[in-house]
Amino acid sequence: MTENKVPYRNEIPVEYTWNASSVFPSLSDWELEVEKIPGDLQRLRAFQGTLKNIPSTLVDVLQCRDAIFNRVQKVDMFAYISYQVDKTDQTAASMIGKAKTLVGQALAAGSFIEPEILEIGWQIIQEWIQTEPELQIYAHYFDNLFRKQTHIRSAEVEELLGLLADPFAGAEITAGTLTDGDFKFHPAVGSDGQQVEVTQGSLNKIYANPDRMLRHSAWESYTNQFLAFNNTLANNLATSIKQFVFKSNARHHISSLEAALFENSIPVSVFHNMIDTFRRNLPTWHRYFAVRRRILGIEALQPFDMWAPLTTQKHEFSFSQAIEMICQGLEPMGKDYVRVIRKGCLEDRWVDIYPNQGKNAGAFSFGSPGTHPFIVMNYNGEIFSLSTLAHELGHSMHSYLTWQTQPFVYTDYPLFVAEVASNFHQAMVRAYLLDNYPDRDFQISVIEEAMANFYRYFLLMPTLARFELETHQRVERGDGLNAEAMNALMADLFEEAYGDYVTVDRPRVGITWATFGHLFVDYYVFQYATGIAGANALARRILSGVPGAVEDYLSFLKSGASVYPIDALKMAGVDLTSTKPVDDAFQILASYVDRLEDLA
Numbered sequence: 001m002t003e004n005k006v007p008y009r010n011e012i013p014v015e016y017t018w019n020a021s022s023v024f025p026s027l028s029d030w031e032l033e034v035e036k037i038p039g040d041l042q043r044l045r046a047f048q049g050t051l052k053n054i055p056s057t058l059v060d061v062l063q064c065r066d067a068i069f070n071r072v073q074k075v076d077m078f079a080y081i082s083y084q085v086d087k088t089d090q091t092a093a094s095m096i097g098k099a100k101t102l103v104g105q106a107l108a109a110g111s112f113i114e115p116e117i118l119e120i121g122w123q124i125i126q127e128w129i130q131t132e133p134e135l136q137i138y139a140h141y142f143d144n145l146f147r148k149q150t151h152i153r154s155a156e157v158e159e160l161l162g163l164l165a166d167p168f169a170g171a172e173i174t175a176g177t178l179t180d181g182d183f184k185f186h187p188a189v190g191s192d193g194q195q196v197e198v199t200q201g202s203l204n205k206i207y208a209n210p211d212r213m214l215r216h217s218a219w220e221s222y223t224n225q226f227l228a229f230n231n232t233l234a235n236n237l238a239t240s241i242k243q244f245v246f247k248s249n250a251r252h253h254i255s256s257l258e259a260a261l262f263e264n265s266i267p268v269s270v271f272h273n274m275i276d277t278f279r280r281n282l283p284t285w286h287r288y289f290a291v292r293r294r295i296l297g298i299e300a301l302q303p304f305d306m307w308a309p310l311t312t313q314k315h316e317f318s319f320s321q322a323i324e325m326i327c328q329g330l331e332p333m334g335k336d337y338v339r340v341i342r343k344g345c346l347e348d349r350w351v352d353i354y355p356n357q358g359k360n361a362g363a364f365s366f367g368s369p370g371t372h373p374f375i376v377m378n379y380n381g382e383i384f385s386l387s388t389l390a391h392e393l394g395h396s397m398h399s400y401l402t403w404q405t406q407p408f409v410y411t412d413y414p415l416f417v418a419e420v421a422s423n424f425h426q427a428m429v430r431a432y433l434l435d436n437y438p439d440r441d442f443q444i445s446v447i448e449e450a451m452a453n454f455y456r457y458f459l460l461m462p463t464l465a466r467f468e469l470e471t472h473q474r475v476e477r478g479d480g481l482n483a484e485a486m487n488a489l490m491a492d493l494f495e496e497a498y499g500d501y502v503t504v505d506r507p508r509v510g511i512t513w514a515t516f517g518h519l520f521v522d523y524y525v526f527q528y529a530t531g532i533a534g535a536n537a538l539a540r541r542i543l544s545g546v547p548g549a550v551e552d553y554l555s556f557l558k559s560g561a562s563v564y565p566i567d568a569l570k571m572a573g574v575d576l577t578s579t580k581p582v583d584d585a586f587q588i589l590a591s592y593v594d595r596l597e598d599l600a
Contacts (some may be wrong), residue, residue: 001026006199009086010358018085018374019349023078027091030078033071034098040068041109048155051116055132058117062138064196065110066408072106073368075099081352084376087181088358096173100166107162112155114145122146140562141409147265150600151251161250164243171240172520175233179226179514181358186221190214198222200361201378207307208382211573212298219304223508226515233514234483238475241299244522245475256472260523264414265564271465273579274529278462281586282497285459288593289501295600300503304454307384310448313441317382319353320346326390329432330425332542333550340400341393350396351375351389361519363388365395365422369411373399383449387426391453394425402560410562415524417565419457419531420538421557421570426453427539440599447596454589460512463493465526467513472522487511530576533585537574549573 024030047061079099083092125142129135143150143436152158180200187195188206190215196206198221206218224230226233245256261268293301295310317325323345327338344350355378363377373396379385402411433446444477467490474481487510494509518524541549556572566577574581 004204006197007354007356009089009358012354012356015349016253016353017349018081018352018376019372020078020082022348022520023371024309032076033075034102037068037071037075037102038105040071044068044109045112048112049116050112052120055128055135058128059132059134061113062409063134065113069106069110070369070408072102074371076103077366077368077371081374081376084360084364086358087177087360093177100169100173104163104166106163108159109163114152115155115158117142117145118149118152135482137407138409144265144564148262151253151262153251157250161247164247165224168243168247171236171243172517176360176517176522178229178232179517180360183225183229185225188214188218188221189317190217196369199355199357201355201359203361204307204378204384204492205380205382207304208309208384208412210309212305212308215304215308216302219302219508222515223511226511227507230483230487230511230514234481234486237486237513237519238471238481239490240520241431241472241475241481241522245472255476257469257523264416266416266566267577270530270566270577271469271523271526273577274526274533274582275462275466275469277579277582277586278458278529279496281583281589282499284315284586284590284593285497286501287591288596289498291593291597292451292600293346293501301501302503302505303509307448307452310596311441311444313443313445315385315442315445317383317385318381319351320378322379322386322389325386325433326393326425326429328436329390329429331432333554337397337554341397343394344396344400348372351377351392352378353377353379355380363392365392365399367396367399368405369403369408373397373403374463383445384452387429387449387453389583390425390429391422396421397425398419398557401554401557405558406560406562410560413559413561414565415521415527417556418570419527420534420569420574423453423457423528423532423535424539425551427536428543431539431543444596444599447592448600450592451589451596454532454585454592458589459497461525461528463497464513464516464519465492465523465529468519468523468525469529486513499560529582533581534569534574534576536585536588538572538581546573 004283024033029089044061044064047057047064050057051061076099079092079095080536082098082476083089086092116118129142185198188198189195190211196214196218198206198218203218203222207215209215248256248259253262257271261271289301292305292310296305296308300303323342327342330338330341338450350372352375359378360376363375365373365375375389375392375396377388377392379389395418398413398418404414430446430450434443437443437446468488471481471486487507490513491504491506491510494512495504496505514517516525538553541555552572556568558569559571569576
């Protein structure tokens, strides 16, 4: 007998699903748009060779590009979410392919624009900005373009690089299809002999179960499935890394790390500072592991014990209760801010709420200007799930305010600032809960959530970032990558991070890299660590009553990509070129450990 059966997608009531019809009323409407866009791309191509003529022509081509790219983004987003909520849906899988082809076609069609702008020259462009009012909104775009001039290739090469978007998406899509769609995990067995279904969406809830035998069984079931396919998964990730290294070389960057950070004008030192500060503060983590081990009464702590409850008192919240608690925590942001969140979640169906078979294991926020900032998650009623919802709503409010304020060219803000907005929400809500719910068991639950969040973003992600750097460097040196080497590297890095406080089952810990699809977005994961550091610094400014702190933060959210991310965060009140925010975040982490010791 199997308990806790996860429903199929068609068993989920529509009111608990994302508002797909607000984007396209039907699948046929989506298909009609897919059919129309290639013809409209011809209008864009017709501008090729004409941009040197007069400023108004440059205005026309940029406006044409932005309008079409917005439509393409909307098509791609609709396909992506449709697939992520049910990866067994073959119609959605085919939509993904069509959308990625269209993205590649659009990038190729507009590939001539930036090379032609560079041919015009920075001096003339500056003169045109002064004489043509409609070009003024593109001032930062032009500044950024000429900053990247040495890495932009000819129109012909740019077209080829644009066309690679579709075939190069294959590695990530294949990995997701395999692990989220095709993987079937053996049921976990608890100490009572009962079986519990293991899926990508149910795993976190099992890990938070007090039954250690159940947690251990689920962890073995989950990691064993990845280990069974570790050669395929390793080859797939190695292919993705080679693709990024190829693109970095094609644009004449000195390394893949420099290429990834250069795109958003982030100094490479920011990455290395984060890693160095993380390693220097590992004793704080070791102290926490010792405390957790003592409270649980476990002699040998293992990774699946990181979410084990430290109190027998369970706290569960309905989705509407979670929204209310989040809104109360965000009251310092103002009535309008909170009103948008309530309406989005409770009326406009921003959130695809509950788990179902084939659904993406994690959570994300995604949308496009002109749509809602949708959230896909697996809400299970526990405080960890409440925190995840707060996190994704941080992304969604960032998108909402950017889209309300910025033209399309500045709506695609980088990940570096995105992870600040999401973690900011969690920091604000956590502070509210600790200040307003004095019950000891509830306080311990909140601290558990905080430590779980920091564990993910301030231990797992920096460790994955170190793995990512080393694997990219091996490819750049011409060394081979295979499952054995990748698993050994991952296990070595976790042994350093855990110290003598956590038992490392090397095969199962070594496969951790395969469980994170984030690694298909090059040098994404380190930005979780910088993000949580920046977020806590900004939350502290607001909660301590620094004059203008709320306004500074809202200005940051509204800026989108209209300023460089480092400058946007300085505008909000934090400097991530310094190690201070990361060190300060470790002090916050240490304070949670102190508080946990006092409570337990």
